Structure formats: structure tokens, C-alpha cells
Amino acid sequence: MTGRVVAALARLLAGGYVRWDAPPPNGEPRVYFANHTSHLDFVLLWSYLPPSQRRRTRPVAARDYWEKGPLRRYFINRVFCGLLIDRSGPDARGAVDRMAEQVAAGDSLILFPEGTRGTGDRIAPFKAGLFHLCEAEPDVELVPVSLENLNRVLPKGELIPVPMVSRVIFGPTLRLEDGETKETFLARARTALKALREDGR
């Protein structure tokens, strides 16, 4: 219930043009990976998934941010069923293991492989986590998702969002190829994401 209200509000605030180049989700676990400029990124992406898929699609989120304060904790745990990971510290590999466990259990993930929010001018090089996740679960389908204009809805450092029309594009799926190196794969995934953007950056 709360989920539906949150999804409707997110689309009223920041929704706009949405396009699926990927086949619609069929219940098989998927990893949606998107560019990251705003805290609203995963909320809007999640709100455009079919309601039946939302429960089983878990945003991967930074523990240090989302465990501050009861409101954030409530939303990330109860509404979005987020998978909280430690960004810093020695346990970065443990995060990949936990993501792989979720995928193996049949859940989908929302991931921001840039690792942190950017200004929206360009997509930063991807962190290795996406590659290691695919190594552990080579059969999982990846869906690049381009989110445009969210950096204007709620940029870094702002508290109040401003309504804005956005573009959300679910690109064609891809997979880790046999024998593909980390560098090639990450570059290919990033290129697939960039290709969805209007300015191609």
C-alpha cells in the first residue's frame, strides 16, 4: 500500500517519458544498473517497474546514508526492501557476496555502478562490483537504465525536490560474455548505458 502511494507520488513529481527497449520483467532475477545523480534515482526507477516486480526488486543502497534517522530506515527497509551495503571498510567483497545471494534467491537488484552520485554532466567509470556480481551469477540478465533530469529534481546537497519531467529508458539486456575481462565488460556496460542518453555522454 505505502509502496503504491510512494510510486504514484514519485511519478507525479518526477515522472515523464518512459521507454522499455528491454523485454518486460518475467520474474527471472535481473540487475538494473543506472546512472546516479540523485537520491530519487532508485525510487523513480522502482516506481516504473510493474507493481508485482517491485517487492522482489531490491535497491542496493549505502548503509552509511540510509541508516541515519528513523525515517530513512523506515523507507529503505519497509517500503523499498533495500539491500544495505558498506561502501567503505574492508568488506567491499562481502557486499558482492550478499548481492549474489539475493540474485541466487531469485530477487532482482537496482545498482548504481558509478558508486556515488555525480552532477549529471557525465557518467563516471564503473566500479568493479557489477563485474564481480556477474562472475558469481553469470546467468543474470543486466538491464541498463538511463535516468535523465533527476539531478535537477533533487541534486546533491538539496533537501526539497522540485517537480520536473524526466526520461527513464530501460535499454536492451546484456550479459557477461565467456572470458570477458573486467575492463572490457565494465566499459561495454557503461557504453550501453551511455547509448540510451539523449546527449550520449
Added chain:
Amino acid sequence: MIEDRELLWLLTGLAGTLALATAAGQTLRLSVGGDTIANVNARIGAWWVMSIAFVAATLTGGIGSLVLFALLSMLALREFVTLSPTGRGDHRALAWSFFVVIPLQYVLVGIHWYGLFSILIPVYGFLFIATRIVLSGETEGFLERTATIQWGLMACVYCVSYAPALMLLDIDGYDASSGKLLLFLVVVVQSSDVLQFVWGKLIGRRRIAPTVSPNKTWEGFVGGVACATLVGTGLWWATPFNPWQAAAMSFVIAIAGFAGGLVMSAIKRDRGVKDFGSLLPGHGGVLDRIDSLLFAAPIFFHLTRFFF
């Protein structure tokens, strides 16, 4: 439920017109088909939704209309700002515009404070937005960014708020609070749009503003304005006007609406887009639908307030 007989007639007429349009659209789909007909049918479908939302809001009295038009202002400003060259430094000014200026404007309309609602945005909003933006310290494109937001507020909020303000007019021997005058304005302005489109498609040849909007023709303009004037004249019984006055008002509404559509087209053309949004199937965004209302509402309000 509705005791006002004239209002009942207006609503029956509206529903009848839409039913006729639906029937015609479906007949054309089966006999002719094609993309244009599909687009027209999508538009008719959206017309039903818009009409029902609008009538439901109007029937609840002033509050419903105020909430509906405040929401329309937000959606319109959202589309406007999306296509504007605003930057990081404008975020706070925009947050104020959406969450303080818009509610305040409609509250002022709601409490009948004409003296303040008619100057809130042109005077205080004008000064406040510039001040709030300068405080961000970002000077690049300052005047362009500031002027754009001010223009957006004037068009999407100030002008739109004149529509529900019609329900608050004091007119001797006429109950404006029933929403009939608002319905009159919206019916005339929107039928002018539709009839200009229809006449333009049927016999339109000479372009009226080729660099701005290639679809607008002289034939569409004359036919649409003339027919909308007839529609408005035929509705004189629901207004405080006699038939001649209703004709003059409808004519002014249709002309102002045409100007609004043209101006918003110029903005879209400059930004390189066809529509402001994609919220309404076949129509584009909210701003695409209400562009003619923007210009017609304040003029109609002031003419009525001055002469009646």
C-alpha cells in the same frame, strides 16, 4: 443533486458533444483508420477524463476548482521548467515557486483577496525570485534564468489562477459560484482549439505563422474562431451576458486563446520539442492543453469584472 437547471443543461450538452465525438471517432476508425484518426481518438478519450475531472471539481464548489487548478499550475510549471535553462543555483527559487508561491496564490484567490492575488506574482514574486536566485551566487545566465522562472510563474500560475477566480466574482443577479462562468470560459476556449484544429485539417491551406506553428492556418483560425464565437453565443443563457455580449466575450476568448497557443508554440519551437510533456494521450502535456486558457482567463476575468 444539481439544482441549477442551467448548469445541468451545460453538463448534458458537454456529455452529449463528447458522446457524439466518440461515436464519430469510432466510426472513422472502422471506416478510414490511420494514425491521424488514432490520434484524434486518443484525444477524445483524454477529453472525457479531463471533462470528468473538471466537472467533478467544479461541482464541489470553489474548493475543488482551486485544488484542481493549483495542481494544473504545478504540472504546467513543472513542464515549463523542465525545458528551461535553469541550473543548480535556481533550485531553491524553484522550490519556493512550487511549494509556497503556488499554494499562496490559490489561497488568496480562495479568500477573495483580489487586491493581493492580482499583484502577488507580478510584484512580490518578481522581486523575490530575482533575490532568491542572486543569493545562490551563480551569475552565469542570471537574467535569462531569472526571467524564465518569472515568466513561468506568470504564465503557469498567475494566468491559470484567473480561471477559478471567476467563481468568486460578485455579479448582480447572477450566481458565479456555481461554476457556470468558468465552464463557459473553458468550453469556449477549448472548443476554439478543437474547431481550429478541425477546420485546419479540413480546408486549411494558407499558413498563418509558418515559422512558429506550421499546422496553424488562416482557414483554421477564421473557421475556429467563428464557430467558437457561435458556441459561446449559444450558451448566453448560462452567463450574465445577453447574446450580443456573449458573442463579443467568446470572440475575445477565442482570439486570446489563439495568441496563447501561438506564444507557447514559439517557446516549444525554440527549445526544439513538439510537446511540453506526455501526460495526456494525444494532447502532449498539461501545458500543451491549457496554453490557450492561459491568455484567455485573465482577459475574460477582467472584462467581466469591469463591465458586469
